[in-house]
Amino acid sequence: MLETTYKPAEIEDKWYQAWERAGAFACGRHPERAPYTIVIPPPNVTGSLHMGHALNNTLQDILVRHARMSGHDVLWQPGTDHAGIATQMVVERQLDGEGLSRHDLGRAAFIERIWAWKAQSGGAIIGQLRRLGASCDWSRSRFTMDDGLSAAVRRVFVTLYRQGLIYRDKRLVNWDPLLHTAISDLEVEQREEHGKLWTFRYPLEDEPGRFVCVATTRPETMLGDTAVAVHPEDQRYADVAGKNCILPIMGRPIPIVADVHADPEKGTGAVKITPAHDFNDFEVGRRHGLAMINVLDARACLNDEAPERFRGLDRYEARDAVVAEMQALGLVEKIEEHTLALPYGDRSGVVVEPWLMDQWFVDAKALAGPAIAAVEAGRTRFVPEQWTRTYYEWMRNIQPWCISRQIWWGHQIPAWYGPDGRIFVAETQAEAEAAAAEAYGEPVALGRDADVLDTWFSSALWPLSTLGWPEETPELRRYYPTDVLVTGFDIIFFWVARMMMMGLHFMGEAPFHTVYIHALVRDEKGQKMSKSKGNVIDPLELIDRYGADALRFTLTALAVQGRDVKMSEGRVEGYRNFCTKLWNAARFCQMNGAAPVPGFDPATATEPVNRWLVGKLAAATAEASEALAAYRFNDYANGLYQFVWATFCDWYLEFAKPLLLEGDHAVQAETRAVAGWTLDRILILLHPVMPFVTEELHAAMAERDGGLLVDRPWPEAAALARDAEAEAELDWVIRLISTVRTMRADANVPPGARIPLMLRAAGDGVAARVAGHRRLIESLARIEAVELIEAEAPKGSVQGVCDGTTVILPLAGVIDVAAERARLDKELARLSVEIARLHKKLENPGFLAKAPAEVVATERDRLEAAALAQAKLTEAAQRLAEL
């Protein structure tokens, strides 16, 4: 027998182990079935489960569990990401605690240390995903730095290099002066800040008394200025364009060039040009063949290009020093307050520097073409659809992707340099050496490129590399392309776009047909969760407190397309209560011997209550299936919530009580069978979102041959016959009972008191319904006896209306006349507003002429019903006045 209260902690681990023992998550168990594949967004190996993971993996788990039940051979491919910079930082912090730096260890020992760290404490998140219930095929788990996946990375690099789609170039890159590495545009985030705008005077070479004024937010970069630009049509500067001015402090002449980049509306109209430290200036520099003078070192301190007195100052000290010197020279025109956005490294949190250097780039523009076309042609579809536009916007304006990083942890670039700097790109050192020997005519010593690749470079290959590419594995043939990618919008550019590019380029097919983009999980006030704000809700704590099922259900019920998920503990508690409700419904079934009967066909049920329930279940099943097919996770969860709590528990089980207690044997047996069968269906339908509690109840419901719920087939709603008459009948019984309950409550009848009920002016249909469901009405509305009457209601009755039938509670003597008067007045007022509205509508010729006939008919019926109710209640009010 089940316990009174559901205790998630006692069942979850047990069932997860049972599933794994049964191999329930393994792909390939049913080779005859159609494949269904999802690749997990690989969590960082350093990570621990946060709310975003919980949401992301709950949704994936719902899809794959549903797909398995729906008869697919499912592969949910798991794994972890080596997360270059993040992981390196974790281990460097450890070393720091020992008073060491990675340079003290040297590269090889440092990398060995990271592997040791990974073996010991990396991948804790995998265990946490299990606690959440994620049904990945763990036997296929991969890591982005596994041998096979690393080989895939080298193959892609070499291939793209030979195709001219990867190249080495000297360009301005975003340099992180704290981490000492280049980062891509996407890893830079803009933050608004208050700063100053300085306007400097640069004297003309020919006329030292005359100046060109330039404004800047970064005075220290002036030491690297190699020109001043003015707009070619700017009359103010027409006579100086082409001349030189003298760069103060440095004392060198620099040209005043005419370039459309100079905006006459901004600043002074003349702009200083620092090609080595500004992206726009770099372009101007290229157009005019200007010198590019790098004045900063890797720490963003002034280097030897600066005059001796400035050397070694960091950029902010240098700024003060330059301004001070300019002021001393009398060359500061003005200083203004200014708001500007500064580029910060998303990992280091320091301002990044545009820095001129040699790096490796991917020609993203070339790869983007097919990736755009695949979406345009509908071969890959975004859900919700609005993300398509975001994807296009970025893809159509894509910039070269800087893929080299000056860190140690990651895939080292497979490029070697000869003594004269010639590049040999190859998958192995031996191949590179062979190529070099041929090129030089003799064996030479090669030095390998020290850089590693951007972590997203290997992530981009994830749907291919986890399936064995570049080998022609059976898994690759069977499971590629995958079906759905489930991810957050924050990595559309980082990851989704790049997987599209790589998948199309190397497989000729997009890696997924659907990309489901879910929202961010925020706190209950809508704030982004962050450690610094202290508003982080830990999903593991919620699992401890309320169970994984409750957390999963909460996230699912809140996962509305296109809207952020606002998480609050109260919601989780509420859905834990839902688990308890389900638990107790199962307990009730168990106590009454209501278990699924093998071979039972609900179509054979004859009792209308049972036929009514089967119809409602058919509707709920269809809704659940449709919602999942359309990725409307919230509708899936909320629809079942309503069905279980309202339809099954509040009404059906209450109906079942009198049937089970007093019905004849056939009705009792049928009701037990239908209740058991419906509960069984409910467990199946809820299993994808609440796998643990449903599996536990499934096992408790009957002696089973060890069969697990996880393997049960998903039901077809269409297979269930619906009985319109039974549904109409019971829906009416429910309305009648509700009407009586409301009247009782308004009349302050004690909840336990059994009172008589009279129904007046009921047609034959009502008489038949009462005859058929007398016990249900008496039981649920606490009625002593139902009587059909023709005569007027007894004096002192409480009266109401249900579907045109007068509902009478004869309470002579105990009735509170004033309260009843108030109740009737209120109801009459509501009816008269309704009637007026309907009259107005039905008197409108335009409505009668143009509205669909069925809408007109509905409105007429409504008016008729309201008018009838008004008449009956008016009469009731008159009878009351006679008292």
Added chain:
RNA sequence: GGGCGCGUAGCUCAGCGGGAGAGCACUACGUUGACAUCGUAGGGGUCGCUGGUUCAAUCCCAGCCGCGCCCACCA
């Protein structure tokens, strides 16, 4: 500057051309043989504002106000 989204009950949010909904919170009553992590009933909303389209607008269109996010730029 470009793009996306959001303003519906006290709170969090569904709905999106024809009767304003849910959960939580709130009020009253209740130990009815599954469940007080519960039951029954109830109160609470000019669906941001202004126009337009329509027989009909919370829903479609336009404008405005407020809020959020993304991209680009910022001398």
